[in-house]
Amino acid sequence: METAPKFDLEALKRYWIGGIAGENLFRRALRRVAQIEQAGEQAQTRGVMILEHDPLRFAAAFFASVHSGVPVILANPKWRRLEWERVVKLVNPAVIFGQSPISEQARAGIQHPKPGAILIPTGGSTGGVKFAIHKWSTLEAACEGLSSFIGPGPINSCCVLPLYHVSGLMQLVRSFVSEGQIAFPKFKALQAGDFPAFEANSMCLSLVPTQLQRLMAQKRIADRLMTMRAIFVGGAPLPGSVEERARELNLPVVLSYGMTETAAMVAALPPDEFLAGNTNAGRPLNHALIKVIRNDGSVCPVGETGHIRINARSLFEGYHGRAGGVSKLGFLSDDEGYFDSLGRLHIVGRSDRLIVSGGEKVDPQEVERAIIESGAVEQVLVIGWPDSEWGQKLVAFYVPSIVESHEGKWEEELRADLANYKIPKQMIQVPILPLDERGKVDRKLMELLIANSMLKLEG
Numbered sequence: 001m002e003t004a005p006k007f008d009l010e011a012l013k014r015y016w017i018g019g020i021a022g023e024n025l026f027r028r029a030l031r032r033v034a035q036i037e038q039a040g041e042q043a044q045t046r047g048v049m050i051l052e053h054d055p056l057r058f059a060a061a062f063f064a065s066v067h068s069g070v071p072v073i074l075a076n077p078k079w080r081r082l083e084w085e086r087v088v089k090l091v092n093p094a095v096i097f098g099q100s101p102i103s104e105q106a107r108a109g110i111q112h113p114k115p116g117a118i119l120i121p122t123g124g125s126t127g128g129v130k131f132a133i134h135k136w137s138t139l140e141a142a143c144e145g146l147s148s149f150i151g152p153g154p155i156n157s158c159c160v161l162p163l164y165h166v167s168g169l170m171q172l173v174r175s176f177v178s179e180g181q182i183a184f185p186k187f188k189a190l191q192a193g194d195f196p197a198f199e200a201n202s203m204c205l206s207l208v209p210t211q212l213q214r215l216m217a218q219k220r221i222a223d224r225l226m227t228m229r230a231i232f233v234g235g236a237p238l239p240g241s242v243e244e245r246a247r248e249l250n251l252p253v254v255l256s257y258g259m260t261e262t263a264a265m266v267a268a269l270p271p272d273e274f275l276a277g278n279t280n281a282g283r284p285l286n287h288a289l290i291k292v293i294r295n296d297g298s299v300c301p302v303g304e305t306g307h308i309r310i311n312a313r314s315l316f317e318g319y320h321g322r323a324g325g326v327s328k329l330g331f332l333s334d335d336e337g338y339f340d341s342l343g344r345l346h347i348v349g350r351s352d353r354l355i356v357s358g359g360e361k362v363d364p365q366e367v368e369r370a371i372i373e374s375g376a377v378e379q380v381l382v383i384g385w386p387d388s389e390w391g392q393k394l395v396a397f398y399v400p401s402i403v404e405s406h407e408g409k410w411e412e413e414l415r416a417d418l419a420n421y422k423i424p425k426q427m428i429q430v431p432i433l434p435l436d437e438r439g440k441v442d443r444k445l446m447e448l449l450i451a452n453s454m455l456k457l458e459g
Helices: 009-013 022-039 041-046 055-068 081-090 136-150 166-177 187-191 209-216 219-226 240-248 271-275 364-373 407-417 443-458
Strands: 048-050 072-074 095-097 118-122 130-134 156-158 203-207 230-233 253-259 264-269 288-293 306-312 331-339 345-350 355-357 360-362 377-387 391-400 426-429
Touching: 009 022, 009 055, 022 041, 022 055, 022 095, 048 055, 055 072, 055 095, 055 166, 081 407, 118 166, 136 166, 136 264, 136 306, 156 166, 166 203, 166 264, 187 209, 203 209, 209 219, 209 230, 209 240, 240 271, 253 271, 264 288, 288 331, 355 377, 355 391, 360 364, 364 377, 364 391, 364 407, 377 443, 391 443, 426 443
Parallel strands: 048 072, 048 095, 072 118, 156 203, 203 230, 230 253, 391 426
Antiparallel strands: 118 130, 253 264, 288 306, 306 331, 331 345, 355 360, 377 391
8 A cells, every 4th residue: 555645735736726826735734734634643543534525635635645644534524313323333534624513533443544545435235334435546547537538638627526535536537637627506506507717629528427427418518528528437337318418419429337446437339439339338437358258257248237346446346344455356246247249348227236226336225224224114225217307217115104103204314314315206105015926116106106196296
């Protein structure tokens, strides 16, 4: 694990982040370095947590922490009780930048990250919040891989995604490493046509499908979208209607495949192939090796669906607090797919229950536990249902408790326990859960229950 700084902090002095002069960003970072040094050995051992809403505060804290060689722990300001209960079992930072519900007081029984570790939070299908262990060199490798795809030169980013999430963080790192620029407009500003003043054809925009759909609905900004260098879309499959509209507008959409564990993109489809009618994740970037394998570990031939295994210079080292790391063979994801004859990766689904809604990963079992703990239901089943806006929306089927409880009340309790994106968009009361005699989800029955629920809402 690296411990020495990998960049000169004075590199922050150039004007590259919208809204702040480079000299001011540098001074902010120096103040945070001083705070870290004041914590001494505790910061080196226990690490620094960054819990900042404001992107300028986040940037100053992030570069100061990485430069200091301390473990860096990114945290989601939108976490609620259940997420924080999980987090305090995993980490015990000595310094916290931002408003935190946890204490900086030292606690026993915590496995601390190694110096130089960068812990990036991710959802999972077991245990809720996890931290993927990266380091500065894996983030740099991801930047190099993208640069080889998009072409040499500075990468200018218009970032509307959260910086604690790998999709936002990597935009910040790319702009810094490539000596590009980055701006952090509010998404509503983009919808109103207020785009950063970058040169034409130089700006990269990263979006989840929901955001792309909302921007395309604003006809007056279509010409601004057409002049982007690239519009990266990831986090969930792109609905067919959104694809068609993007092609009608001749947008430079880049479909991609990646995850927190790979520091974002490891495969991408060029805009010309997207506009020609192709819908897939594209070819592996030059820093990554992707294979599709069978259950016995053998490699699938072209066209055969299997499990996706990834080796990359940007690959994480494992999950913090869990024994073992990544196999020498690579990281076996929960995604399933196949390669076509032109070497392009097609994603067909997941082998676990994980739901991706609006670009966020949600463990349905975590949501089910929270609903059960409310005491309002006897049984509950949470599923991801196809949705034109969110990719998938959370739907909860529940059998109510004998003890009468108003649905609105336990929904309030859920909002105190879980981040907002984990709250089901539909809650459907049923006499029994929609399962077949084998205990598997009965999809036809679910379709009927959801359709009836929608009719009641419309009525």
